[in-house]
Amino acid sequence: MARDDCKVPVAQLRWECDPAQFAFETTADLNELEGSIGQERALKSIDFGLDMRDGGFNLFLAGEAGTGRSSTIKNLLKKRARTEQPPQDWCYVYNFRNPDLPQSLALPAGMGSELAADMKELLESIRNVIPKALDSKEYESNKSTIVEEYQEKNGELFGRLEQEAESRGFALQRTVSGLVMVPQKEGRNYTQEEYEALEKGERDKIDEAGKELTEKLNDVLRQVRENEKATKETLAQLDRDLGLAAVGHHIDPLKEKYAPYGKVVSYLESVQEDVLLNLEDFKEQQPQQSPIPGLKLPRQEPSFERYQVNVFVDNKGMEGAPVVFEANPTYNNLFGRIEHVMQMGGMATTNFTLVKPGALHRANGGYLIVDAREVLINPFAWDALKRCIRSGEIRIEDVLEQYRFMSIASLKPEPIPLQTKIIMIGSPWIYYLLFYMEPDYRKFFKVKADFDSRIARTPEIMRDYALFVATHCKNESLLHFDRSGVAGLLEYSARLVEDQERLSSQFMEIADLIREASYWAGQYQSTVVTREHVRKAIDEKVYRSNRIEERMQELFDDGTILCDTDGSEVGQINGLSVLTIGDYMFGRPSRVTARTYIGRGGMVNIEREVKLSGPIHDKGVLILTGYLGGKFAHDKPLSFSASICFEQSYEGVEGDSASSTELYALLSALSGVPIRQGIAVTGSVNQLGKVQPIGGVNYKIEGFYAVCKAKGLTGEQGVMIPASNLRHLMLKDEVLEAVREGRFHIWSVATIDQGIEILTGVPAGEWQPDGGYPEGSINFLVDRRLREMLESMKKFTASPEKDEKKER
Structure with missing residues (x-):
């Protein structure tokens, strides 16, 4: 294939957005964006997951x-x-049966705060009502009547017992140990001497009577205790009746109000029971007595916190879920x-x-x-x-x-x-x-919504982009974009993903560029953002991050890093790589050299030997052996040694994008045909000699262009890329202008044969039916050199073998 046939036309080096396709003058004429841009797959997954109400479909x-x-x-x-309907309110209330386990109550939205207000009003009411009821004349009269009845019953019991004791010569007296029956003599107690002076029969008679009276005294005391218990119960019932009368008409309306909610009604009944059991807490508290005379201690108020309602989740006034x-x-x-x-x-x-x-x-x-x-x-x-x-x-x-x-x-x-x-x-x-390390995850999160970082470039998507710009400008009070500004933004989005047919969906970066372009438009006193302002924002963003790139460019300029952009050399070629430093990427050329010599060591990857290469790069180098074997070992074994190296490489090398570059250098070293140093190469290769696509193609081209520009553009320089990378080209204006003027070139190749022909100017040569390559072609020269190296190896190894046979 002729060299010019592989040149890429300027029209294919970048997709340019035509501003005329937009129907608006500025984004101020547009409505705000509703929904998202693209992501149909993710949106369908989200709708499915939200509609599924079964457990685990989070x-x-x-x-x-x-x-x-x-x-x-x-x-x-x-x-x-x-x-959707607003959810329930949730409240926590005191658990009167087990205070350590607060009870939860569910109520319709807004009723939780109502319950808290109702309980607060209830507490205030009963704190006013109960003390008044306890101080009422009716209550005191009923209480006095009960106490008097108790005292009257006790008086009758003790009166009858005292009469009987007196009739039998005894008296009921109170001592330190309690009530006792004491024998009497002439209206006074027996002395010990008088009692002992009595005859035995007389003493036995007194003892028997004392025993009987003591038993009756015990019966009376037992009856008194029963009366006391009954009186306490009667007083408690009096208090309870009073409490019910005072509290009931306050709690009953609440029970009716919350009747549909059985748990709330049960809680109100527990509150009522607790109030009735603790009526003393509602009485007016007396000042605490101080052990120090004249010192007044503050009155200790009982705590009514247990009657409060903790409105745990309040959905009052909420519209929807x-x-x-x-x-x-x-x-x-x-x-x-x-x-x-x-x-x-x-x-x-x-x-x-x-x-x-x-x-x-x-x-x-x-x-x-x-x-x-x-x-x-x-x-x-x-x-x-x-x-x-x-x-x-x-x-x-x-x-x-x-x-x-x-x-x-x-x-x-x-x-x-x-x-x-x-x-x-x-x-x-x-x-x-x-997914792989947490087994329970698959049970609880069964729906995955996958957001892509790039979306197809369609007219609908481009219109949504314009709406996205309008939304940001309106929400953040930014300067609006005209049609050219939106077009420039779309081109930048396509460059982010390095695809002429797709746009970036990483809208965080797009939003940042909208803000920066608006800023620069304001600096230039413009009322709208144009394409020029977008380019200015991009250039300034690059300038803030490319200090290391400029420093490295200085090393190329002063010759510290060797890179020829003119002339031809055997076994030497310019490869291309991409460096990523934080959020900034840039390309740079790297000299690759190959040397061949007689031996059976095969190819030696110097980076691999010193552990400066990754497994993918090593794989790319090993593929070269498969390519050479399939190409030149039809009628002979491969017998050669070669070393391949990235010159002036002081960091790790990874990726297979240099495998075609290394193969070109190796073919040049074997054939002896020099390679044009003004052409840099990128692309991976398979064993069949087909050139495969790589990443970062724009950065690689622009990196080599910068070196060539610094050393002087001759019109013979350029970059050779895989043909499958054509759709990924989104080059800068400066590179496009140089290509348009013929000062720089881009070639695309699909096979190694096409590439070596562009690099050397010599036909690669195809395998002939008679079993050989055309004379003078690259493949012919390589094949001849491999055969010569094999013959030399045979001669070198033959003599020692003969000498050994003679000795035997």
Whole structure:
């Protein structure tokens, strides 16, 4: 194939967007973008995952940063949530049976705060009503009547007992040890001497009577205690009746109001019972007596905290389902916390009003969005999230309790049922890491929404790009773009993905360029952003990052890094590589040399020997042996030694994009035909000699162009690329202008034979039916040289063998 046939026309070196295809003058004429740009696959996956209500169909949004994962899901959920019913309110209340286990109550949206207000009003009412009722004359009269009846009954019992004792010569007296029966003599107690002076029969008679009276005294005391117990019960019933009369007409309306919610009604009944059992707490408290005379201690008020309602999740006024994005998904932020109050002496106390909700509680009945990486790096968060999904309920626990040396007072609130769709956002690397390393992940996140970093360039997509620009300009008060500015932005987007038929979907970078172009338009006092302002923004962005590239260019200029851009050399060629430093990429040429000599060592990759090459580069070099064997070992074995090296390479080499370059240098060294140094080469090769596509083609071309420009463009220089990379060309204006003027060239090749012909100006030569290559062709010269090396090896090894036979 003739050399000019492989030259790439200027029209194929870049896709240029025609501004005339847009119907607007500036983006100010456009509406805002609704939805996302492209990503049909991801959008269908999201719709499916959100529609599936079965357990485990949570979503993982996988994609590179800046592809619109967060903004897309937020916009979709915002629209979807409006059409759904607001979730329930959740409240925590005091558990009167087990105070360490606060009870959860579910109420329709807005009724949680109503219940809290109702309980507050109830408490205020009964605190006013009960003391008044306890101080009423009727209550005091009834209480006095009961006490008088008790005293009257006791008086009758003791009166009869005293009469009987007196009739039998005894008296009922109170001593330190209690009531006792004492024998009497002439109206006074017997002395010990008088009692002992009595005859035995008389003493036995007195003892028998004392024993009988003592038994009757015990019966009376037993009856008194029963009367006392009955009196207390009567007084308690009096208090209860009074409490019911005072409290009942306040609680009964609440029971009617919350009648559809049985758990709330049960709670109100428990409140009523507790109030009736603790009426003393509602009495007016007397000042505490001080042990120091004259010192008044403050009055100790009883705590009524147990009657409060902790409105845990309040959805009052919410329109639709909640959408919660938790930026910091720590354990407490996700699952809630139990706060503590430090008391004097360092003691920590808590109660049900200090139970606080987490993101899962706020998103319950709606949607929760979290960053996958943040969930994984926060201790306990991922394991707790799995347990939560598995059990279908949200538990609030003190996760650090097991790690403390000393336990503190804590609670175990009743779990709340989980009804949340969980959406995790992360990179593809995190997705596959979880998929293969975390077995439970597949059970709980069954839907993957894959966001691509590039999208097909269609008229619809380009219109959406214009709407995207208009939306950013309006929301951020930026200068609007005219048609040429949008066209320049689209060209930049195509360059980001190095594809003439696709655009970038990493809208974070696109949005940054919109802001920067608006800034430069403002600096030039322009009212709109044009293509020139977009180019200015791109150039300035490059200038902020290309210090290392310029430093390396200086090394080429002053000859520190050797790179010939003119003349011809045998076994020497300019390869191309791409360096990535942070967010900046640039290309640079690298001299590749090959030397051949007699031997059986085959090809030696110097980078591999010193461990400066990666496995992919090593594979590319080894492929060369397969190519040479298939090409030149039809009628003879390969017997040669060669060394291939990247000159002045002081860092690692990886990738197979230099394999064709190394093969060209090797063919030149074997054939003895020099290679034009003004042509740099990139492309990988397979064993059949076909040139395969590579990445970073634009950076490689522009890197070599910069070196040639510095050394002087001769009109014979250029870059040779694989033909399959033509659609990836999005070159800068400067390179296009040089090609247009004939000062620089781009060649595309599909095979090694095409490439070696361009590099040497000598036909490659095809295998002839008679079993050889055309005389004078590159392949003929290589084949002849390989045969000569084989014959030399035979001569070199023949003599020692004969000498050895003679000795034997």
